[in-house]
Amino acid sequence: xxxxxxxxxxxxxxxxxxxxxxxxxxxxxxxxxxxxxxxxxxxxxxxxxxxxxxxxxxxxxxxxxxxxxxxxxxxxxxxxxxxxxxxxxxxxxxxxxxxxxxxxxxxxxxxxxxxxxxxxxxxxxxxxxxxxxxxxxxxxxxxxxxxxxxxxxxxxxxxxxxxxxxxxxxxxxxxxxxxxxxxxxxxxxxxxxxxxxxxxxxxxxxxxxxxxxxxxxxxxxxxxxxxxxxxxxxxxxxxxxxxxxxxxxxxxxxxxxxxxxxxxxxxxxxxxxxxxxxxxxxxxxxxxxxxxxxxxxxxxxxxxxxxxxxxxxxxxxxxxxxxxxxxxxxxxxxxxxxxxxxxxxxxxxxxxxxxxxxxxxxxxxxxxxxxxxxxxxxxxxxxxxxxxxxxxxxxxxxxxxxxxxxxxxxxxxxxxxxxxxxxxxxxxxxxxxxxxxxxxxxxxxxxxxxxxxxxxxxxxxxxxxxxxxxx
Amino acid sequence: xxxxxxxxxxxxxxxxxxxxxxxxxxxxxxxxxxxxxxxxxxxxxxxxxxxxxxxxxxxxxxxxxxxxxxxxxxxxxxxxxxxxxxxxxxxxxxxxxxxxxxxxxxxxxxxxxxxxxxxxxxxxxxxxxxxxxxxxxxxxxxxxxxxxxxxxxxxxxxxxxxxxxxxxxxxxxxxxxxxxxxxxxxxxxxxxxxxxxxxxxxxxxxxxxxxxxxxxxxxxxxxxxxxxxxxxxxxxxxxxxxxxxxxxxxxxxxxxxxxxxxxxxxxxxxxxxxxxxxxxxxxxxxxxxxxxxxxxxxxxxxxxxxxxxxxxxxxxxxxxxxxxxxxxxxxxxxxxxxxxxxxxxxxxxxxxxxxxxxxxxxxxxxxxxxxxxxxxxxxxxxxxxxxxxxxxxxxxxxxxxxxxxxxxxxxxxxxxxxxxxxxxxxxxxxxxxxxxxxxxxxxxxxxxxxxxxxxxxxxxxxxxxxxxxxx
Numbered sequence: 001x002x003x004x005x006x007x008x009x010x011x012x013x014x015x016x017x018x019x020x021x022x023x024x025x026x027x028x029x030x031x032x033x034x035x036x037x038x039x040x041x042x043x044x045x046x047x048x049x050x051x052x053x054x055x056x057x058x059x060x061x062x063x064x065x066x067x068x069x070x071x072x073x074x075x076x077x078x079x080x081x082x083x084x085x086x087x088x089x090x091x092x093x094x095x096x097x098x099x100x101x102x103x104x105x106x107x108x109x110x111x112x113x114x115x116x117x118x119x120x121x122x123x124x125x126x127x128x129x130x131x132x133x134x135x136x137x138x139x140x141x142x143x144x145x146x147x148x149x150x151x152x153x154x155x156x157x158x159x160x161x162x163x164x165x166x167x168x169x170x171x172x173x174x175x176x177x178x179x180x181x182x183x184x185x186x187x188x189x190x191x192x193x194x195x196x197x198x199x200x201x202x203x204x205x206x207x208x209x210x211x212x213x214x215x216x217x218x219x220x221x222x223x224x225x226x227x228x229x230x231x232x233x234x235x236x237x238x239x240x241x242x243x244x245x246x247x248x249x250x251x252x253x254x255x256x257x258x259x260x261x262x263x264x265x266x267x268x269x270x271x272x273x274x275x276x277x278x279x280x281x282x283x284x285x286x287x288x289x290x291x292x293x294x295x296x297x298x299x300x301x302x303x304x305x306x307x308x309x310x311x312x313x314x315x316x317x318x319x320x321x322x323x324x325x326x327x328x329x330x331x332x333x334x335x336x337x338x339x340x341x342x343x344x345x346x347x348x349x350x351x352x353x354x355x356x357x358x359x360x361x362x363x364x365x366x367x368x369x370x371x372x373x374x375x376x377x378x379x380x381x382x383x384x385x386x387x388x389x390x391x392x393x394x395x396x397x398x399x400x401x402x403x404x405x406x407x408x409x410x411x412x413x414x415x416x417x418x419x420x421x422x423x424x425x426x427x428x429x430x431x432x433x434x435x436x437x438x439x440x441x442x443x444x445x446x447x448x449x450x451x452x453x454x455x456x457x458x459x460x461x462x463x464x465x466x467x468x469x470x471x
Numbered sequence: 472x473x474x475x476x477x478x479x480x481x482x483x484x485x486x487x488x489x490x491x492x493x494x495x496x497x498x499x500x501x502x503x504x505x506x507x508x509x510x511x512x513x514x515x516x517x518x519x520x521x522x523x524x525x526x527x528x529x530x531x532x533x534x535x536x537x538x539x540x541x542x543x544x545x546x547x548x549x550x551x552x553x554x555x556x557x558x559x560x561x562x563x564x565x566x567x568x569x570x571x572x573x574x575x576x577x578x579x580x581x582x583x584x585x586x587x588x589x590x591x592x593x594x595x596x597x598x599x600x601x602x603x604x605x606x607x608x609x610x611x612x613x614x615x616x617x618x619x620x621x622x623x624x625x626x627x628x629x630x631x632x633x634x635x636x637x638x639x640x641x642x643x644x645x646x647x648x649x650x651x652x653x654x655x656x657x658x659x660x661x662x663x664x665x666x667x668x669x670x671x672x673x674x675x676x677x678x679x680x681x682x683x684x685x686x687x688x689x690x691x692x693x694x695x696x697x698x699x700x701x702x703x704x705x706x707x708x709x710x711x712x713x714x715x716x717x718x719x720x721x722x723x724x725x726x727x728x729x730x731x732x733x734x735x736x737x738x739x740x741x742x743x744x745x746x747x748x749x750x751x752x753x754x755x756x757x758x759x760x761x762x763x764x765x766x767x768x769x770x771x772x773x774x775x776x777x778x779x780x781x782x783x784x785x786x787x788x789x790x791x792x793x794x795x796x797x798x799x800x801x802x803x804x805x806x807x808x809x810x811x812x813x814x815x816x817x818x819x820x821x822x823x824x825x826x827x828x829x830x831x832x833x834x835x836x837x838x839x840x841x842x843x844x845x846x847x848x849x850x851x852x853x854x855x856x857x858x859x860x861x862x863x864x865x866x867x868x869x870x871x872x873x874x875x876x877x878x879x880x881x882x883x884x885x886x887x888x889x890x891x892x893x894x895x896x897x898x899x900x901x902x903x904x905x906x907x908x909x910x911x912x913x914x915x916x917x918x919x920x921x922x923x924x925x926x927x928x929x930x931x932x933x934x935x936x937x938x939x940x941x942x
Contacts, residue, residue, distance in 0.1 A: 041642065045643070046642035170516050170915075171517035172516070173512050173863070173919075208915075367838065367894050392644070393644055397865065423838050425915045425916050426915075442896060444641075444679075445896050
């Protein structure tokens, strides 16, 4: 029986099940972390600063595409906010970033029917797109749902505006799976349109919400085909255009964009930390990206992630604990269109220190549920043992996975990557659009994200992680 | 080793851990339920009707306090919606309900300072309160935070309006715990005020949100003290009044309410079901309450719960399964101020049938996470074995607990009670106020609640529950 219980207990520990439920003693770490969790919750929920920080970012800075005046103001906001929060060694690390500007003009309309009235569509340029000539492009429209369908069309695509109208699949439980299934037409639509002989790409906004707000995002060009302009159309607009095409397949659409790419511009990552008391050279990076698309206020994407990290460290300081290992908040610049900040951070020489983990928050300010865990099974097993620490806040969903884009250059060097798991059922309603504003973030949900980041990074700073083989 | 593994496996099963993670075979029920879960998700998220149903209830009926014309329209809505959803044996069960009406007048203002300008406060009568005389009550105000504080005041309370200003504790993770800590002054404030010699009770709205919207709710009188009028003041108003009292403790407040209690009125519970294919006499009740307070649209409280139940049965029908046991949706009337519907449902003779479970949804339309489980450890253990069925939808939080108010008369008779666990961080922002409107409900979160109710009730209908001793 004794060996049976031991096996059961090991199995349960591997799965993060609270051993107390079986009558075993709680482990010393869980015992010690209980009161700290309690103080984090009280400090955060009763006196938290996360929503106030985000309010300042959204209302005094607003959106902040890399290289823009907004991004420069965001860097100043992050530095000021970290200093105000009492972080150690607040500093900027310079990085050159791409500079794409939307310009004044982005319109689309189609002319169909006998009287050929001009019907406007709600569109916006995709990030990185070339502009049109000043009068715009006027052409017939070819609607497709996939690249396969486009390739099968052959000659009929030539000279046309290719309208990629594959919807976000609402039938999937995980909105990121739906996003993954639809975002390819945004990222590669211009390449595929040009390859087929098309003159522009018009892409259904990658969202499950039906409204008249277009959602921007990154797109690419390829060296072997011409660069054609690319824009997103709102989901309501996409449906309207699709209906109009059924009635009049020869209708003509005019697309005008004045966006352009300027030379790279100087910008910065912003860093601040709590220096570890025992192993200051072992660093846990926590962070999100400071840049946003040039729509809305970048409240969820990724103002929330920035605030999660700064507030996490402020909370730890406020309750008077100092981690054994260093926890560093990094506000990465340029996640949205180049990831130069993430690349620069990972490439920098940092004598005397070793990154032991990189924890990202880039899924918005929704209710937190746990963490996506990279670094392999040994790390997942170690983290799962912390389950009892996180269960009272319903933060104990630890899943194999890893970090987001900002920390990918670090994880490529062998640093285990992590990402906070938050509820994302609403996320793509807002993402990359004018819908992404402060009013869509709930103060308690945001603060609970910061509490989760504080508890997770602090637990890691105390307990460490198993060594991971570098690739 | 073999016996060790067996013990581990039993321990894990008891805790609802997915045995597949250990390499064991999934149990046959989980295997069979997997595809059913998949079809429920796809039908619900891609073609669900929950939000459309709630839209009709909120916009064509609106709020619906027991005995009001709105409540009568809600009964008709429920009957029509159940029939449209294809439920079996849709019917009304009559019940007499209390009839309290708010009337035209509910105002409060205070006069202080040299010029004695009249400063209005945003208030509303508490449900069940008596009105004031037509000119209102004008008196000095005594602010207290607790009944203990009021009792300690002694003679000073006489002739005053007692202002109960204990705030909702924002530092608690569970908003229902904060609600529980503050709602007593609403429920018993009028009794305690009268006992202390006060002339009225003015209660800080029971919400953590700071805004100018008062939140109503039920209150009681006692036989041995006079009935004094009772109203809720918005949190912003409560703070303003508290500040004003610091500056001028003798300020005078005028409260005017025209609410009154009329004779009991006829109303109905509304029932509809999927008749069980093998054990039709074993009935699983699922439901919420059809009545609401006479503020906002009763969208979260408890339109969401009504729609969860009806849509759950529509989903099961749409994917073409019929449960072995009967699953009955019950729209209970009068949860908010009397629970006459819940009492009547439990009291009715139902020859040839036996209720085996009662599953309530009365915590709003937020993201579902699992179920609160009554009936004791054997039931919790049986339900926890279903964990692998619910884990892919993150619905596997099964906690000891039980059902809500509507099903309490059933659970008092020994029927195991259950309640869906949803995220409630936003719930009390809306609860019992003009903030509780359709726009605060997210279509996917609402539909996922219906999917959760369908999956849980269907699994129970297939697998049954262990016998529970009647009290």
